[in-house]
Amino acid sequence: MQKGPVAADRASQLNTPGTCVACGLAAQGYVGVHVCHACGVPQPLRPGEDLFASFGLEQRFAIDSGLLERRFYEISRLLHPDRFAAIGGDARRNSTERMTFLNDGYRILKNAEKRREWLLNQLAPAASPSSAPRPPQDLASAWFDLQDDANEAALKDFETRLQITQNQAHERIRTLERELDALLETGSKPGPELLAKMKAELLSGSYLSSLERDVERLKKRLFIT
Amino acid sequence: MLSLQIESNANRDASPIIGIDLGTTNSLIAYVPPSAVAPDTERHPVILTSREGDSLIPSVVTFEGDRPVVGHAAKRKKISGAQDTVFSVKRLLGRGFDDLKGMAGTLPYRLLPGEGAVRIQVGQRIYTAVEISAAILRELKLSAEAALGVPVTRAVITVPAYFNDSQRQATRAAGRLAGLDVLRIINEPTAASLAYGLDRKRQGLIAVYDLGGGTFDVSILKLQDGIFEVLATNGDSMLGGDDLDLAIAQAAASEIAEQTGKDPFDDPQMRAELLLASENVKIALSESPEARMSISLSSGRIYQRKWSRDEFEKLALPILERTREPCLQALADAGLKDSDLSDVVLVGGPTRLPLVQRTAREIFGREPNTSVHPDQVVAAGAAIQADILAGRNKDFLLLDVVPLSLGIETYGGLMSTLIPRNTRIPAVARETFTTFVDNQTGVDIHVLQGEREKVADNRSLARFKLKGIERMPAGMPRIEVSFLIDADGILQVAARDERTGNEQSIEVRPSYGLTDTEVEKMLLASLENVEADAEFRRVAEVKNDAKAVLIAAEKRIPEAIRLLSKDEVATIQVSIANLKEALETNDVPLIQEASRNLNASTVHLAELLMKGVLSSSVDEKQS
Numbered sequence: 001m002q003k004g005p006v007a008a009d010r011a012s013q014l015n016t017p018g019t020c021v022a023c024g025l026a027a028q029g030y031v032g033v034h035v036c037h038a039c040g041v042p043q044p045l046r047p048g049e050d051l052f053a054s055f056g057l058e059q060r061f062a063i064d065s066g067l068l069e070r071r072f073y074e075i076s077r078l079l080h081p082d083r084f085a086a087i088g089g090d091a092r093r094n095s096t097e098r099m100t101f102l103n104d105g106y107r108i109l110k111n112a113e114k115r116r117e118w119l120l121n122q123l124a125p126a127a128s129p130s131s132a133p134r135p136p137q138d139l140a141s142a143w144f145d146l147q148d149d150a151n152e153a154a155l156k157d158f159e160t161r162l163q164i165t166q167n168q169a170h171e172r173i174r175t176l177e178r179e180l181d182a183l184l185e186t187g188s189k190p191g192p193e194l195l196a197k198m199k200a201e202l203l204s205g206s207y208l209s210s211l212e213r214d215v216e217r218l219k220k221r222l223f224i225t
Numbered sequence: 226m227l228s229l230q231i232e233s234n235a236n237r238d239a240s241p242i243i244g245i246d247l248g249t250t251n252s253l254i255a256y257v258p259p260s261a262v263a264p265d266t267e268r269h270p271v272i273l274t275s276r277e278g279d280s281l282i283p284s285v286v287t288f289e290g291d292r293p294v295v296g297h298a299a300k301r302k303k304i305s306g307a308q309d310t311v312f313s314v315k316r317l318l319g320r321g322f323d324d325l326k327g328m329a330g331t332l333p334y335r336l337l338p339g340e341g342a343v344r345i346q347v348g349q350r351i352y353t354a355v356e357i358s359a360a361i362l363r364e365l366k367l368s369a370e371a372a373l374g375v376p377v378t379r380a381v382i383t384v385p386a387y388f389n390d391s392q393r394q395a396t397r398a399a400g401r402l403a404g405l406d407v408l409r410i411i412n413e414p415t416a417a418s419l420a421y422g423l424d425r426k427r428q429g430l431i432a433v434y435d436l437g438g439g440t441f442d443v444s445i446l447k448l449q450d451g452i453f454e455v456l457a458t459n460g461d462s463m464l465g466g467d468d469l470d471l472a473i474a475q476a477a478a479s480e481i482a483e484q485t486g487k488d489p490f491d492d493p494q495m496r497a498e499l500l501l502a503s504e505n506v507k508i509a510l511s512e513s514p515e516a517r518m519s520i521s522l523s524s525g526r527i528y529q530r531k532w533s534r535d536e537f538e539k540l541a542l543p544i545l546e547r548t549r550e551p552c553l554q555a556l557a558d559a560g561l562k563d564s565d566l567s568d569v570v571l572v573g574g575p576t577r578l579p580l581v582q583r584t585a586r587e588i589f590g591r592e593p594n595t596s597v598h599p600d601q602v603v604a605a606g607a608a609i610q611a612d613i614l615a616g617r618n619k620d621f622l623l624l625d626v627v628p629l630s631l632g633i634e635t636y637g638g639l640m641s642t643l644i645p646r647n648t649r650i651p652a653v654a655r656e657t658f659t660t661f662v663d664n665q666t667g668v669d670i671h672v673l674q675g676e677r678e679k680v681a682d683n684r685s686l687a688r689f690k691l692k693g694i695e696r697m698p699a700g701m702p703r704i705e706v707s708f709l710i711d712a713d714g715i716l717q718v719a720a721r722d723e724r725t726g727n728e729q730s731i732e733v734r735p736s737y738g739l740t741d742t743e744v745e746k747m748l749l750a751s752l753e754n755v756e757a758d759a760e761f762r763r764v765a766e767v768k769n770d771a772k773a774v775l776i777a778a779e780k781r782i783p784e785a786i787r788l789l790s791k792d793e794v795a796t797i798q799v800s801i802a803n804l805k806e807a808l809e810t811n812d813v814p815l816i817q818e819a820s821r822n823l824n825a826s827t828v829h830l831a832e833l834l835m836k837g838v839l840s841s842s843v844d845e846k847q848s
Contacts, residue, residue, distance in 0.1 A: 073452045077622055081651065081712040085408065086616040096651050096711055103649040 017046065021094075030056030030071070034098055035078045042079055042095035051105040051118065059123075060184055061116055061177040063109065072106045113209075116177070116202055123190060129200035136165055143211065150222055159215060166208050173201050242379040242408060242615050243369045244270065244607025245362070246416070247396065249315040249438030249465060250574065251281040252361055253604035254369050257612040268618050269423065270608035272601050273372040275364070281600060282368065285312045286360045288347055295364035307333040307497035309348050313467055314361075316439045317343055317354040318399070319392030331471055333493035333500075342395070355399045362403035380405045381611040383603050385440035386412035386628050387460030387551075389684050390674055390733065393714065408614050409713060413437070414444035415455055415625060416606030417572040421597050422448045422621075423609070429567035430456075432555070434585045434593065435603075436548065437573040439465035443552045445559040445566075454624040457558035457647045459551035464544070466507070466575035472540040473503035473532070477518065481528050492523065510534050511578045538580045545584045552588045558647050569593040572602055625650055631686075631708055631716065634671035636661045638680045643708045646676065650714060655707040657723070664696040668704060670720045672733055687733045691720040694727075764811045771820040775804050778823055781830060788833045793826070800826045 018027050020036035021043055028037045033054065035042050052059045055071040079099055084092040108114045139161060146158050176198050183190045244255045255270045275282045277296050287299040287310040294302075302310050311334055317325060322338035335346040344351045362382075369377045382405075384396050393410050400407035414433035421427060428448050435442040442460035446453055475490075477499060482488045489495040502518050509516035510532065520528045556563060569589045575581055576599050585593045598605075612618040626649055632642035635658065643654040660668065668691050675683030694702050703723040710716050719730035778801055785794050800823040807819040 073449065073454075076624060077452065080622055080624070082613055082622060083616070083619070085614040085712075099712070100651040100653045100709075103652055107649070 030054065031075055031078065034075050034102070040078070042084065042091055042098055044094050045097045045101055049101070050122075051109060054102060054105050055109065057109075058184070059119060060181050061119060062181055063115070065110065068106070068109055072102070075102060113202070113205070116173070116198070120195065120198055120202065124192065124195040124199070129196055129203055139165055139211075143214075146218070150218060152222075155215070155219065155222070162208065162211060162215065166205075166212070169201065169205050169208060173198075173205060176201060240379065241369075241373055241375065241377055242381065242611035243273070243377055244416075244604055244609070244611045245365055245380050245382045246413070246604035246607060247315065247358065247362065247365075247382055247384070247399075248284055248603075249313050249440065249467065250284060251438075251600065252284050252365055253280060253282065253601060254365050254372075255601070255604040255608035256369070256373065257608050257617070259617065268609070268612055270420070270605040270612075272604060273369055275368040276371050282361075282365065283312075284315065284361050285310060286314070286357050287311070288350075291350075293360040293363075295361050303501060304494060304498045307494040308335075310334070310497075311345055311347060311352075311357050313439055314345070314354050314357040316463070316467070317345065318358055319354070319389070319395035331490075331496075333497040355395050355402060358396070358399035359402035362399055362405060366403055366405055378404065378406055379408055379611075381409045381411060381607045381614065382407055383413045383416045383607045384410055385437065385460060385462055386414050386435075386442040386444055386458040387440065387462045389462075389629055390686050390716070391684065392462070409610060411607060411610050411623070412442070412444065412455075412458065412625070412628070413440075413603045414442045414458070414572065415446070415453070415623060416604075416610065417570065417597065417602045418444070418446050418448065418453055419606035419609040419621065419623065420602045421570050421606075422451075422453060425451070427568070430561065430565055431568045431570055432552070432566055432589060433570045433572055434548070434552070434576070434589075435460075435572040436575045436581060437465050438575075439463075439467050441465060441548050441551065443548070443555045445555050445561065451620045452622055452624065455626045455647075456561070457555040458626060458628050459555040459558070460628075461547060461551055464547055466573070468544050469507050469541050469575065469578075470500055470503040472544060473506055473518075473537065474499040476540060477503065477520075477528070477530060480530070481520075481522065484528070485522065485524060485526070487523075489520075489522070495520075495523065506532050507537070507575075507578070510537050534579075541578075541580055545581060548584060549588050563588075563590045566591065570597060571595050571599065572597065573599055625712075625714075627652070627710060627714070629674050629684075630676055631710075632673050633658075633706060633718075634669075634673060634680045639678055640673050640675070640680050640683050643706065644710065650710050651712050653707065653709050655705055658704045658706055659700050660694065660697075660702050660704075661699050663699050665699065665702075666694050666696060667692040668694065668720070670706060670718065670729075672716075672718050686716070687718070687731060689718075689720075689729055689731050691722065691727070691729045693725065694722055695724060764813060767813050767816050768808060771804060771808060771816050774820050774823055775801065775808070778827055781827065781834070784834060785827075785830050789830055793829060796826045797823070797830070 019025065020027065020039060020041060022041035023036060023039040025036065025038045027033055027043070030053065031037065033043065033049075050059070055068055055075070057063060057068065057071070076099070079095055079102065081092055081095045081099055084095045108118050142158055142161065146154055176194070180190050180194060180198065183194075241256060246253045246255075254273045254275075256273055257268050257270045272280045274280050275296060277298070279297065282296050283300040285295065285299040285303060287294050287302045287306055299310060300312075303312060313332070316328065317336070320343055321341065322336060322343045325336060325343055328336075337344040337346055337351065339351075339353070342353050342355070344353060345357060366377055366380075380400060382396055382400055384393055388396070396410060397407045414435040417433050417435060418431065421431070421433075428450075431446055431448060433442075433444045433446065435444075440460065440462050441464040442458065444458040445456045447456055474496075478488060478490050489499055498520055502520055506516045506518050514534045516532045518528075518530045518532060522528055566589065569585060569591055571582065571585060571593045576585070576595070582593055582595065609618065609621065610623060613621055613623070626647045627644060628646060630642045630646045631644040632640045635641040641656070641658075643656055644652055658668070669688060670691060671680070671688045672686040673680060673683045674686050677683050691704060694704070705721045705723055707719050707721070708716060709719075716733040717730060718733060719728060721728040778797065782797070785797055789797075800819070804816075804819040804823050807816045810816070
């Protein structure tokens with residue numbers, strides 16, 4: 001890794017945001033952020049680029065996943081390091097860095113839970129949840145009982161209850177999501193109260209997901225080995 | 226005249242990149258000619274023929290003296306020269322002796338333990354799997370050069386999707402040793418999908434079920450307008466057509482053993498003959514309901530047997546059942562049901578077997594597609610990827626994933642995953658770790674690959690140390706570990722102390738048995754000498770070890786005279802003289818025996834010296 005000179009070089013590249021590092025023309029559209037529309041040269045990654053904007057999308061909790069995929073393919077087709085394998089050098093390095101960012105962004109935006117978490121963190125980095133993540137009390141005690149005495153019938157019953165609780169939680173999250181997106185649509189910033197509520201729901205949602213994984217593990221231990 | 230010359234030049238590619246399918250049983254080479262240029266038309270690969278005139282080049286290496294011979298000529302010697310002829314070397318590539326315990330008895334050639342990678346004994350010489358694979362690749366390179374009429378120095382080589390990092394690095398090393406710059410290692414099922422998708426009407430979600438000679442892979446892909454996105458991949462790198470041959474051979478062997486009282490598997494030549502006859506039975510049974518097997522035994526008797534397809538399928542079924550789990554896991558990882566797929570593509574010679582087709586149909590609940598050429602499609606796909614990397618095909622793009630999870634060892638011997646399997650590459654991942662002992666000033670970063678929880682069940686890729694951490698209570702330091710995989714699948718790992726900014730990083734090059742320096746050394750040696758070099762190295766290693774024993778013994782002579790009986794001292798002196806004599810020769814077994822004898826004669830002395838050390842240290846403490 002040659003650190004000094006490369007870093008200096010990069011810094012000078014970053015001095016002119018919005019214009020191509022190679023030909024100097026102004027970047028056009030969401031594709032132009034990644035690859036120059038005129039000369040096809042991949043642009044260096046800037047710190048703090050917005051994930052949604054990378055795909056030409058507005059910051060929303062709910063997105064069109066088909067559109068996301070089309071955009072991902074469209075940009076990859078021009079940006080992927082395989083396009084610069086025969087060229088090498090800065091072009092290859094910039095394309096690798098940017099493609100890594102794009103791959104990661106696609107992974108996050110495609111997954112509803114990760115997408116919500118990321119956006120919430122953007123809108124309210126310091127917000128604390130409106131309440132501590134609280135698993136429904138009866139569900140938690142049922143889980144402890146199950147670990148003391150795990151039998152097939154009890155496990156099935158528990159799974160059903162967990163499923164119902166999860167469905168209810170998803171419904172609440174979807175309602176909040178619509179509410180927040182409606183506000184974002186009008187250009188206004190959602191209030192801290194609403195964001196804190198969403199944060200609490202996401203936390204208990206992830207608690208339920210991890211409980212679901214624990215159930216799978218318990219099932220394997222009980223009935224497979 | 227002039228115009229003719231221009232045209233022939235236009236058809237010549239000054240620096241072609243070829244695609245290579247380095248198979249367990251057969252290898253192939255393919256190439257997309259630049260003359261297919263009209264940019265919007267499909268760029269079709271052509272399969273190149275070998276110097277022997279065939280498109281299939283048996284991955285078999287035999288030796289005529291020191292000279293390696295590859296291909297059909299070598300395959301013909303599989304029986305008569307069983308002990309000098311190496312086949313299925315791909316199953317050994319990037320593996321250690323311990324990984325292969327189960328296989329040693331099934332091959333006619335001998336496997337030996339070596340540092341890192343397993344060694345293969347051929348006559349008096351010892352080779353690594355990298356060297357044998359390099360001999361195959363060199364033959365492929367020469368064949369491509371003969372077919373294209375220009376030097377060939379660059380290639381894309383395919384490997385099973387489920388190959389781990391050391392198997393991939395070993396393949397790269399073999400390429401280098403053969404004089405090829407390996408631009409990319411790509412997965413066989415992915416390559417197959419590139420060739421399948423040449424026909425642009427083929428779109429949607431597909432599964433590639435790839436059963437080769439020695440490996441099984443399954444990949445789920447999305448094909449859309451020239452984009453080939455790998456969604457999930459799974460497999461078993463120890464499962465293939467070879468196992469079907471072996472099942473037939475073992476059944477026949479136990480019958481022969483019952484009749485004659487002698488296990489034919491004890492005789493390497495008989496073993497090779499049985500395996501070859503079994504392979505022929507398997508191939509015949511894919512066409513007809515019955516096949517004959519006839520083997521002349523060493524006693525002069527002839528063992529004859531008729532195999533029905535039913536009988537064979539009973540043996541094969543449990544082996545093929547092992548393909549089910551990887552298929553279901555891949556579907557689950559892709560988040561799909563079998564009904565979401567629009568096609569199931571069969572790849573690999575063994576998929577010609579009706580039973581294999583039935584198994585695939587049963588797993589995926591649909592009639593599999595047998596229209597692609599099961600032997601040629603992988604090499605063709607490698608050539609398409611070569612064409613993409615050459616910058617000639619801008620319509621196609623492969624979006625690939627890591628086949629196995631990558632992580633580091635954490636407290637309690639557990640693996641913590643940083644990059645889960647099926648993550649798109651290039652990829653980066655960062656995680657912060659801390660210390661678990663007070664005042665700890667260094668941490669070991671142990672890089673792992675695999676899906677299991679315990680470190681011991683996964684593959685160790687590399688280790689390095691981050692030093693200079695400030696003395697602090699356990700849990701206080703913050704150490705950021707980052708993993709970076711580029712489009713070539715090469716992993717870089719860095720660890721950084723967030724407080725001091727101190728950083729350590731390495732490019733992960735796992736031990737496939739040869740260090741980079743060793744590979745360099747081999748490259749410098751002439752082609753003909755590569756084999757002799759390996760032997761020389763082996764002799765040198767044995768001699769060095771023996772010299773160490775000799776020096777240690779000579780140093781102890783005065784103590785021996787003080788502590789041992791006259792007879793014992795005499796025995797040691799004779800053993801020393803014998804070892805000195807043996808070291809004058811290059812006879813490995815002789816040197817090893819003399820060295821063992823010397824060791825044995827000094828055991829008593831060593832015991833007495835050890836007791837002395839213990840009692841004197843006790844004395845010191847008491848005083």
